[in-house]
Amino acid sequence: MVDWAQLPDSSFEVEHVPRLLERVTLHDDPAAWAELEWRLVLEHDLVSPAGFAALPQLVRLAPRSAEARALAGRILERAAGHHGQDELLADRADAVAEFGRVLDDHLRSRPADYLVSLRARLAVAGEFHWANALEGFTDDIHHVRCPHCGAELTVAIGRFGCYAQLWDGPVELRRELRPAAGTELTGTGRWLYRTALRDGQDTLAEGFRHLFGTVECPDCGSLCNLASEYTFANRPVMR
The missing domain is CATH 1.25.40 (Serine Threonine Protein Phosphatase 5, Tetratricopeptide repeat)
Structure with missing residues (x-):
């Protein structure tokens, strides 16, 4: 009661x-x-x-x-x-x-x-x-820090492209995201991808491949896993 x-x-x-x-x-x-x-x-x-x-x-x-x-x-x-x-x-x-x-x-x-x-x-x-982050991949924007050089990257996944972006003064530096193959996904990424495929949500499934794929830093050229870096910065610590 x-x-x-x-x-x-x-x-x-x-x-x-x-x-x-x-x-x-x-x-x-x-x-x-x-x-x-x-x-x-x-x-x-x-x-x-x-x-x-x-x-x-x-x-x-x-x-x-x-x-x-x-x-x-x-x-x-x-x-x-x-x-x-x-x-x-x-x-x-x-x-x-x-x-x-x-x-x-x-x-x-x-x-x-x-x-x-x-x-x-x-x-x-x-x-x-x-x-709290998923918006449907029509024009999702995420922010991550390059773990190698510390550059603050803006990552876009949506109808206008899937890329990491950095501005050097007036000059835009951009690198295309490298989507993971469905068979390479693990954990939450695999569950999201398989669930979206099962339910005919093709836009979501393709978005998850990019979200859980690899990002190249436009500044230093190093590679990192986008989802891992976002999780590290944004996953709350449960008490």
Whole structure:
């Protein structure tokens, strides 16, 4: 039983979230979903205590509700933040695991909210840096530091090309990314690539080959693994 009186929302109020959850459980209510979102997810990508408390009910709604999937995903994408609710989140482990199973089934149906659901699935797996970084490879921009010379590189993956870029004054230095072969991928990269292929998401699959491939530094010419450098710089340290 949830003691909502001890779980404030983003406005430090306790009475609204259970009422809103009841409304969206009974019928689709766009106004209630909109209010739930700002009450559960704080500014600066933090989550209110009521957000983690609401996860089990959101997960129960997730098989039939895009809004529930999106909101539960947004909450979990921010689970590595400084929210002070680690014990409450740990108590929701069963709901998080069930959400992962729901998302696995949902992704196979090739839904309209595929990218949102894939990001949520990454958050369930604790891959928070990727859950917050993926934009669909229409024009994704990432920033990494060359591990050899320290140059700050801008990496683009999308419809305008896949390359690493560096400016030397007014002069642009650019090198094309070297995509990994699907058979070379391991770990998260392999799972993302195979999942996208399975579900007919060709743009995502090709993007993952580049994201988990090799980048050549336009400054010093050295090679490094793009995903490894991005992960090193951006993966949060879980407490």
